[in-house]
Amino acid sequence: xxxxxxxxxxxxxxxxxxxxxxxxxxxxxxxxxxxxxxxxxxxxxxxxxxxxxxxxxxxxxxxxxxxxxxxxxx
Numbered sequence: 001x002x003x004x005x006x007x008x009x010x011x012x013x014x015x016x017x018x019x020x021x022x023x024x025x026x027x028x029x030x031x032x033x034x035x036x037x038x039x040x041x042x043x044x045x046x047x048x049x050x051x052x053x054x055x056x057x058x059x060x061x062x063x064x065x066x067x068x069x070x071x072x073x074x
Contacts, residue, residue, distance in 0.1 A: 015051040020059065023052055 002025050010018060010026070030037065030045035037045065052058060 015047055016054075018051065020055075023048055023055075024058055027052060 004019075004022055004025070005013075007026070010022060015023075027045070027048050030041065030048065034042075034045070
């Protein structure tokens with residue numbers, strides 16, 4: 001379960017001020033719902049992807065006994 005700022009709050013903040021967890025969560029969300037997105041939704045998803053690319057991608061975490069390989073949203 002995602003615990004953090006919702007999309008209403010985040011639309012008022014530039015994408016470069018979003019946390020990596022917010023970018024990862026909303027990228028995953030938009031990716032899963034992409035067939036149903038409006039033009040505005042596709043634009044927001046593209047901006048999220050561009051911000052992730054500008055930051056050099058999401059961190060590639062090594063799996064170990066305490067964590068997996070993906071950013072945890074919650």
